[in-house]
Amino acid sequence: MxxxxxxxxxxxxxxxxxxxxxxxxxxxxxxxxxxxxxxxxxxxxxxxxxxxxxxxxxxxxxxxxxxxxxxxxxxxxxxxxxxxxxxxxxxxxxxxxxxxxxxxxxxxxxxDMAQIWTLLYLQEHYKANKNLRSLSRLGNGEGRILKFMRFLKEDPMMIDIREKLTESFFGDAPEDDLMDLLARAIYTLEEMFPWPLDRRCICGGDLTKEFKCCGKSAVLDDHDRLLSQHYIIYCPDCGESLAGASCSSCGRVYTWKLGTVASHEKKKKSGKKPQGKASETRPGPKTGPAGS
Known part of the structure; x- marks a missing residue:
């Protein structure tokens, strides 16, 4: 070199x-x-x-x-x-x-060129997505970069990303498959949980109060039955896409892009950490990668 x-x-x-x-x-x-x-x-x-x-x-x-x-x-x-x-x-x-x-x-x-490619994708995605930044638990600046680096060098998911990048480049796989995989990478980085339909955090916090944009809470009542992997709610004032909320009490992040569960209450009582496996998701319009 x-x-x-x-x-x-x-x-x-x-x-x-x-x-x-x-x-x-x-x-x-x-x-x-x-x-x-x-x-x-x-x-x-x-x-x-x-x-x-x-x-x-x-x-x-x-x-x-x-x-x-x-x-x-x-x-x-x-x-x-x-x-x-x-x-x-x-x-x-x-x-x-x-x-x-x-x-x-x-x-x-x-x-591996897949590592530098994924680093740039993550940087640009966080930079462009205000909602994801507001939900993020990764911090800013060096703290976020360090967590990116650890993921790029240690997480087994990078094997799948490398393969999907190669397939996408040669036209052997649709780009949507790659975007879905990158979305999963962001959920992993952020340690997100599936969205609870009772809108309660594991700690008992009310997620409804934290689902907001432009200083105002957004109404979820009309959307509950539609929440799924590709469903997005848009702020009526600024048009920003919303796909989850973080608990103001403990900082946990929830998104229906991982699907929905009835409640995390049972997991809370048993002392077990909820799994990332989502309940059955409903089809919705494909609108982009995680945090869109």
Whole structure:
């Protein structure tokens, strides 16, 4: 992995690539360092799988580069060394990078493009979704990023996300399947519970009072029989989508995107934590991923 100067928006490397279609070698330029706080368009390129793609001049085939690169987010205070393929001398490489860039508040290593893709998706989804931020138990800034990182590196769900990303890219699976899986990832991160139809938290708190937007409570009475995975209520004032509530007493978060249960009262009395398994959900209009 090439060294790069700090305090720069981008750095590049000229390399030789082998075409997977015509088997010829050709030169190409790839990014080896990027600060997305100054080049935000890179986020879109990664999410669209257009980052560090090189094209063979002989046959026109587009190839993904396996070139490692540094992904910096100066505003968030982290640096990620991204390796599309695990290097043979992984331990030595990590030690060398930590020796040179260990002063970063957060330094991480990714060995799969699915990890950086999912990180960007989560960041952009939380940024765009006011309702999810208001419900979130992950905190802000570094605290939230650290929980993202732990999920990306340790949660078994990343295996499924990687497979679904690959299938979606090659057109072998509908994008809705990927969005549903990413929604489940957010429920896991937030430790959400299915929505109780009695509107009572495990601690006994009244969730009705917390179901609000623009400073006003939203009426749930007309929606109870419709609540399901893809059902969303919209604020009549600002149009923001609402899909759950958090308890003001204990902070637990509930959403009908996990389905509904009659009550969590029995679980409370038995002292058992409610399971994430939802009751039967009713079909509804598909409107997007978690927290939409």
């Amino acid at each position: 090439q060294n790069s100067n700090i305090n720069q928006a981008e750095a590049y490397s000229q390399e030789a690539f082998h075409c997977g279609a015509c088997s010829r070698y050709f030169p190409g330029r790839v990014v080896t360092w990027v600060d997305v706080s100054r080049t935000p368009q890179v986020k879109r390129q990664i999410l669209r799988w257009e980052f560090n793609v090189v094209q063979c001049p002989n046959c026109g085939f587009r190839n993904f580069s396996d070139t490692p690169f540094f992904y910096e987010d100066f505003e968030e205070g982290f640096l990620i060394a991204v390796f599309p393929r695990i290097p043979d001398d992984r331990g030595a490489v990590e030690a060398s990078i930590r020796e040179k860039y260990g002063y970063y508040p957060l330094l991480e290593y990714f060995y």
